[in-house]
Amino acid sequence: MHTQDISIMINSLLENGQFLTMSRQQPDALKNRVNFSLANNTKVCIQGPGIISFTPQVPGDKAIILSCGIHGNETAPIEICEQYVSDILLGNIAVAHRVLFIFGNLPAMETGTRFIKENLNRLFSGAHANVQANANTYEVARAKELEESVAQFFNLGGAQETRYHYDLHTAIRPSKNEKFAVYPFLHGKAHSREQLSFLLACGIDTFLLSGSATTTFSYFSSHQFDAHAFTVELGKVQAFGQNDMTRFSQVQNTMKRFICGQAIEVKSFNNGDFSIYQVNQVINKSQNDFALDFADDLPNFSDFTAGTLLAHETGCEFRAQYDGEAVVFPNANVAIGQRAILTVVPTNIE
Numbered sequence: 001m002h003t004q005d006i007s008i009m010i011n012s013l014l015e016n017g018q019f020l021t022m023s024r025q026q027p028d029a030l031k032n033r034v035n036f037s038l039a040n041n042t043k044v045c046i047q048g049p050g051i052i053s054f055t056p057q058v059p060g061d062k063a064i065i066l067s068c069g070i071h072g073n074e075t076a077p078i079e080i081c082e083q084y085v086s087d088i089l090l091g092n093i094a095v096a097h098r099v100l101f102i103f104g105n106l107p108a109m110e111t112g113t114r115f116i117k118e119n120l121n122r123l124f125s126g127a128h129a130n131v132q133a134n135a136n137t138y139e140v141a142r143a144k145e146l147e148e149s150v151a152q153f154f155n156l157g158g159a160q161e162t163r164y165h166y167d168l169h170t171a172i173r174p175s176k177n178e179k180f181a182v183y184p185f186l187h188g189k190a191h192s193r194e195q196l197s198f199l200l201a202c203g204i205d206t207f208l209l210s211g212s213a214t215t216t217f218s219y220f221s222s223h224q225f226d227a228h229a230f231t232v233e234l235g236k237v238q239a240f241g242q243n244d245m246t247r248f249s250q251v252q253n254t255m256k257r258f259i260c261g262q263a264i265e266v267k268s269f270n271n272g273d274f275s276i277y278q279v280n281q282v283i284n285k286s287q288n289d290f291a292l293d294f295a296d297d298l299p300n301f302s303d304f305t306a307g308t309l310l311a312h313e314t315g316c317e318f319r320a321q322y323d324g325e326a327v328v329f330p331n332a333n334v335a336i337g338q339r340a341i342l343t344v345v346p347t348n349i350e
């Protein structure tokens, strides 16, 4: 892009704050890195379409990533992050720490779909490199690009920085526990009680403790960068403009206070304040005829008695192993080899 076009673009962002609109409408214009400063001396770096970081003049001790739209139809988190970015660009709020915003699957936002060719949230930790050589999809390239952005962002900070990554989603089904988070597998490290208490202050009281490595975005940041990282489910998928934003005010306000370095009222940790589950079974689809044995609108966290048939496919039946075992993210419509159901059982944090 010519220097003159870059200054027009920067001026437009400073006037209207519409980074996401620009990213969706003119992704090519944002292909090359652009740096500029706000009137309050916050440094802005556009790393690519849908990828923007902010560095205050005197950065605090945190490096925070807020990502959204890894699935293009999960609109509430996109609207929340869009508002933060716009408010920062317009000088309505000022970050106190280094903050990176990621709007994940831009083309899938246009089509209002979870993804275009494949599930972006199954392509991290290098899984994009394992996809067949001819799978030259947007998602494969995007997973690589997002990994590089995360690496650059986290590696830029010094040892004094604590790293955080909240990957914001909404779920396909209704849920008995509306807001919940997946805590990626920590390979034996202790779960952070402070983080659970912080997320409780955001209105998230239910956690799934993952028991194995995955190819999700939050696991990537957790495992590769030792970040406090979570996949955060904020409610049910709705089309753009159809979200009841009052249901998100607690998470919106608390996250805003977090990135702006303002005090947050956080209760000390008590298992009784939470519903905590351990993942028991990861049920993958391996045949085309994989089918669920419960209703399509059954809410997440519905539980079963031991022995109940949950799903079947040629040559295999999948049953609950414990009384009270509950299902999360059941979806028969996934690619062969991918996760079709998580089952969870109640647990506590040590």
Ligand SMILES: O=C(O)CCC(=O)N[C@@H](CCC(=O)O)C(=O)O
Residues within 6 Å of the ligand: 071, 121, 169, 170, 171, 172, 173, 182, 216, 218, 231, 329, 330, 331
């Ligand atoms: O509602 C659903 O079935 C899916 C919602 C969603 O996108 N969830 C994430 C969870 C990722 C994780 O396990 O950390 C996903 O499936 O990618």
Ligand SMILES: [Zn+2]
Residues within 6 Å of the ligand: 070, 071, 074, 169, 170
């Ligand atoms: Zn999602």
